Amino acid sequence: MASFIVALGAFLLLHSPASASVVEISVREHGICKQFSLPIFASAPTAIYNIPQVGNDIEAAAWAIYDATRTTPHDTSNIIKNTTTSGTFNIHVQLCIPTNGKHEQTLQIATHGVHYDGRYWDSAYHPEEHSYVEASLAAGYSILTYDRLGVGQSDILDAYTVVQAPVELEILRQLTLMARNGTLYDIAANLGPSNGASTAVQKPEKVVHVGHSFGSFLTSAFIANYGSLTDGAIITGYLLTEHLASAGSTSWAVEYPSSLAFDRPSGYVVCGKVGIQNIFFGGNTSTAYTPALLEYGNSIKQPAPVGEFASAFSLLGNYGPSFTGPVQYFLPEFDFYVCRGDCNGLANITQLAATYPNASAIEVALQPNTGHALPLHNNATAGFAVNFDFLERHGL
Ligand SMILES: *[C@@H]1O[C@H](CO)[C@@H](O)[C@H](O)[C@H]1NC(C)=O
Ligand SMILES: *[C@@H]1O[C@H](CO)[C@@H](O)[C@H](O)[C@H]1NC(C)=O
Ligand SMILES: *[C@@H]1O[C@H](CO)[C@@H](O)[C@H](O)[C@H]1NC(C)=O
Ligand SMILES: *[C@@H]1O[C@H](CO)[C@@H](O)[C@H](O)[C@H]1NC(C)=O
Ligand SMILES: *[C@@H]1O[C@H](CO)[C@@H](O)[C@H](O)[C@H]1NC(C)=O
Ligand SMILES: *[C@@H]1O[C@H](CO)[C@@H](O)[C@H](O)[C@H]1NC(C)=O
Numbered sequence: 001m002a003s004f005i006v007a008l009g010a011f012l013l014l015h016s017p018a019s020a021s022v023v024e025i026s027v028r029e030h031g032i033c034k035q036f037s038l039p040i041f042a043s044a045p046t047a048i049y050n051i052p053q054v055g056n057d058i059e060a061a062a063w064a065i066y067d068a069t070r071t072t073p074h075d076t077s078n079i080i081k082n083t084t085t086s087g088t089f090n091i092h093v094q095l096c097i098p099t100n101g102k103h104e105q106t107l108q109i110a111t112h113g114v115h116y117d118g119r120y121w122d123s124a125y126h127p128e129e130h131s132y133v134e135a136s137l138a139a140g141y142s143i144l145t146y147d148r149l150g151v152g153q154s155d156i157l158d159a160y161t162v163v164q165a166p167v168e169l170e171i172l173r174q175l176t177l178m179a180r181n182g183t184l185y186d187i188a189a190n191l192g193p194s195n196g197a198s199t200a201v202q203k204p205e206k207v208v209h210v211g212h213s214f215g216s217f218l219t220s221a222f223i224a225n226y227g228s229l230t231d232g233a234i235i236t237g238y239l240l241t242e243h244l245a246s247a248g249s250t251s252w253a254v255e256y257p258s259s260l261a262f263d264r265p266s267g268y269v270v271c272g273k274v275g276i277q278n279i280f281f282g283g284n285t286s287t288a289y290t291p292a293l294l295e296y297g298n299s300i301k302q303p304a305p306v307g308e309f310a311s312a313f314s315l316l317g318n319y320g321p322s323f324t325g326p327v328q329y330f331l332p333e334f335d336f337y338v339c340r341g342d343c344n345g346l347a348n349i350t351q352l353a354a355t356y357p358n359a360s361a362i363e364v365a366l367q368p369n370t371g372h373a374l375p376l377h378n379n380a381t382a383g384f385a386v387n388f389d390f391l392e393r394h395g396l
Contacts, residue, residue: 023035024036028133028137029134029137030098030099030100030134030137030138031096031098031099031137032096032097032099033094033095033096033097033133034094034095034096034188034191035092035094036092036093036188036191037090037091037092037093037153037154038090038091038092038093038146038175039088039090039091040088040091040171040174040175040178041086041087041088041089041174042085042086042089042167042170042171042174043084043085043087043170044084044085044164044166044167044169044170045082045083045084045085045166046082046083046085046161046162046164046166046167046311047076047079047081047082047083047161047164047310047311048079048080048081048083048160049078049080049160049307049310049311050079050080051063051066051078051160051306052066053266054159054256054266054267054268054269054306055256055266056256057255057256057259059256060254060256060269061250061254063254063306064248064249064250064252064269065250067248067249067306067309068248068249074309074310074312074313075313078310083161085162085167089149089154089155089157089171090154090155091146091147091154091155092118092147092152092153092154093118093144093145093146093147093184094118094122094133094144094145094146095142095143095144095184095185095188096133096137096144096145097142098136098137098138098139098140098141098142099137100140101140101142102140102141103139103140103141103142103391103392103396104140104141104142105142105206106142106204106205106206106207106208106391106396107142107143107179107204107206107207107208108136108141108142108143108144108207108208108209108210108234109144109172109175109176109179109207109208109210110132110143110144110145110210110211110212111146111148111172111209111210111211111212111215111216111219112147112212112213112215113211113212113213113215113216113237114304114308114309115252115270115271115276115279115302115304116151116301116302117148117151117152117153117300117302118145118146118147118152119152119300120212120300120373120375121143121145121212121375122145123375123376124296125292125293125296129380129381130293130375130376130381131375132375132380132384133145135381135384135385136384139384139388141388141391144175144179144184146175148171148215148218149162149167149168149171150163150268150304150305150308151302152302156264156265156268158265158267158305158307159265159268159306159307159308160266160305160306161307162307163305163307163308164307164308164310164311165217165218165221165308165311165313165314165315166314169218169221169222169315172218172219172222173222173226173229176207176209176226176229176230177229179203179204180203180204180207180229181203182202182203184203185202206231207229207231208230208231208232208233208234208391209223209233210233210236211233211235211238212238212374213236213237213238213337213338213372214312216235217238217312217316218315219233219235220233220235220238220240220316220318220320221314221315221316221318223320223323223325223327223356224318224319224320224322224355224356225318225322227321227323227324227325227358228322230323230325231325231396232326232391232394233323233325233327233328234327234328234330234390234391235327235328235329235330236329236330236331236374236387237330237337237372237373237374238329238338239331239338239339239343239346240316240317241339241346243338243339243340243346245337245338246340247278247336247337247340251275251279251337252269252271252275252278253271253272253274253275253278254269254270254271254272254275255270255272256268256269256270257269257303262303264303267305267306267307268303268305269303269304269306270301270303270304271301273294273298276294276297276298276301277294279336279337279372279373280297280337280371280372280373280376281293281294281297281371281372281376282334282335282341282370282371282372283333283334283368283369283370283371283377284369287369287378288334288370288371288377288379289371289377289378290378293376293377293378294376296376297373297376317355319355320355321356321357321358323356323358323359324358324359325359325360325394326359326360326361326362326390326394326396327356327359327361327362327363328363328364328365328387328390329347329362329363329364329365330365330367330374330386330387331346331347331364331365331366331367332366332367332370332371332372332373332377333369333370334369334370334371335370335371336371336372337372338372343366344366349362349364352364360394361394365386367382367383370383
């Protein structure tokens with residue numbers, strides 16, 4: 001905790017009359033961050049899926065067995081009724097601008113995966129070694145992180161019918177549009193005290209999309225469907241092969257959130273600590289990560305809505321000829337969830353190029369001796385450097 005306070009330096013909590021949104025400002029060693037709630041209008045196709053109700057621990061474990069059962073469909077055949085979901089969703093965002101803006105005109109928009117919220121990118125535990133946000137600021141990049149719908153401080157809505165993949169994809173598109181046209185920066189500048197660092201940048205010239213795990217499902221689908229809205233992508237902890245998710249959701253050891261003191265409605269499930277280890281930690285237990293990192297990774301976990309898993313298929317393998325930028329696939333060597341524990345030799349550039357035929361570059365890098373949660377392993381900063389090197393080499 002000590003390092004958290006040091007990293008924040010000055011920490012202010014303000015109430016902005018303009019938007020009635022609570023804004024938190026944190027001054028970092030290499031920049032400044034503002035956290036606030038952003039109302040985003042989105043309309044997207046959704047569905048009522050044939051999935052079991054989850055209202056207690058027994059039903060949570062039974063859901064995982066159902067989800068992992070070999071004959072359970074994960075496609076449109078599981079739809080009872082097609083619907084449309086429209087609304088204004090409150091999304092909790094954090095916009096960080098570097099003090100030394102070597103690349104401040106490039107904004108990264110980072111989308112976290114399932115079982116976490118935006119804090120995945122911004123570890124409060126030894127941030128100088130484990131926060132991708134801190135590393136981005138140190139490298140001179142702006143970065144926007146956010147809590148996806150249904151987690152953290154964003155709206156927690158119906159787990160069966162509302163928090164579904166297409167809605168989340170549309171929220172990412174709206175966030176990107178607001179970043180590109182300057183709205184996001186105007187809102188950030190008007191919240192709280194004006195500050196040189198956060199008002200100097202009107203809007204980014206380039207936007208790079210970064211994902212982890214389910215956030216990479218979303219990022220892959222985003223760059224495939226909306227290629228003109230992105231200048232490049234970093235896909236971490238995700239590769240579409242027969243091994244993706246083959247370990248099955250029973251390995252997550254889920255419970256009903258209220259059993260672990262989370263306040264969530266029906267249909268949310270949360271990992272036990274062993275589930276967090278199974279999914280997110282890998283490599284040699286004496287060199288890859290520490291017990292403290294596992295403890296921290298467990299402490300920031302978030303419940304996940306079952307409708308997200310039922311609808312996730314819509315994001316996979318989208319054909320993306322409109323994407324013309326560079327993309328880096330960054331795989332933890334020993335990713336259990338994505339590669340069934342060993343990513344060596346699984347990436348096939350020919351197949352990736354078939355998905356993104358107009359990409360200017362497709363690169364694959366493996367981060368050695370690391371599990372699914374890249375930032376929470378000992379060698380995380382060396383991995384971040386691989387990401388920033390990729391961006392620099394491609395003029396981003
Ligand atoms: C829902 O829409 C999909 C196409 O998006 C279609 O394949 C499916 O049959 C529809 N299901 C129902 C129950 O209408
Ligand atoms: C910017 O984009 C957002 C999201 O699509 C939109 O609501 C807003 O009207 C746009 N603002 C300008 C000035 O174009
Ligand atoms: C893990 O690393 C330690 C320390 O380098 C080494 O002694 C041990 O053999 C390694 N274990 C495995 C299974 O590779
Ligand atoms: C590449 O993009 C152009 C438009 O930018 C499109 O006409 C073409 O079909 C794309 N190429 C492939 C192989 O899809
Ligand atoms: C990569 O994929 C292509 C196209 O599916 C296939 O022809 C090729 O054999 C694959 N390469 C390897 C090393 O598996
Ligand atoms: C740490 O990561 C870097 C970048 O991927 C890699 O070159 C290096 O070998 C890794 N070090 C260890 C000890 O795994």
